[in-house]
Amino acid sequence: QKEVEQDPGPLSVPEGAIVSLNCTYSNSAFQYFMWYRQYSRKGPELLMYTYSSGNKEDGRFTAQVDKSSKYISLFIRDSQPSDSATYLCAMSEGDFQKLVFGTGTRLLVSP
């Protein structure tokens, strides 16, 4: 079993929809939780970063962490075609040199 599990998708939604992306994990020592966005043929870029449990909002994006369930989520409101990308969750015990990534979920937002 992988330390971090993520549904690979693809997830197809119409423009304007609310998107929910999720990861589960098994290592209770993870404290830092990140979401990266990766466009085709590009490197990942950091989208959201959360420490421990709770919510964090940034514009149309909301990250949620539930450490009791070992479950993290990324919500995208009013999704746009430009949001079409692969979304990777990543986690760390505290050493940011050693991130553990999920396999990524491919999101397709159609106009």
Next chain:
Amino acid sequence: DAGITQSPRYKITETGRQVTLMCHQTWSHSYMFWYRQDLGHGLRLIYYSAAADITDKGEVPDGYVVSRSKTENFPLTLESATRSQTSVYFCGTTEGNEQFFGPGTRLTVL
């Protein structure tokens, strides 16, 4: 303002050959890393470096060698390439809690 550059962007080589992938940062971030990205596995850490002349193994270091004689460069060498090393390789830097990735090198080993 390139940030992180990788070269070559695409490489085809044969089994048994030595291949070096280059990584250069225009900043002066201390930490640098190499990941490989494969379908079904996501990103896996190969090696990382805390500073010049300081390197450490990640999750999948076998078959790879790194060096870091200068802060801005972190080359990755496949000493004798195998088909299982066909992958997309990303290098980058870490600053605070954020990792910055380069554009990647797509390597095919025939």
